[in-house]
Amino acid sequence: MELPSTPQVTRRCFVGGCAATALTTGTATADHQPCGKLPPGTVLAKKADVPLNGGVVVYFDDETSVVVAQPKKGTYTAFDAKCTHQGCMCSEVDNNLIICWCHDSRFSSVDGKRRSGPAKKPLPLIRTKVKGDDIVVA
């Protein structure tokens, strides 16, 4: 089964809070493909949906979620949302920190490096590019 070309659900995480929201409806879901296998051109988010110094968490399936952040105006980053500690999904971006609430690990939204908490490894980077209004897998 192919991955949808658009994410099905995203969780907007602004500085100071989160709100779940439907973004777009895709036609299919992936079969547990790691984020590194998202094909080039896969739309991760719309630029307008990614707040400065914050980000969104885009859900593809139970094993595949991507954090898309904007740590600097016009600069977008993306990471596999699966926490490198014990595999929970990071669910919030606050003040340029990607947060996994399971055991409170925090990662930089600039480079994915661990800033605090029990995780030891950084979040895997997903290479992206801007295509029109979208942020897509490069």
Ligand code: FES
């Ligand atoms: S699984 Fe993320 S901090 Fe433990």
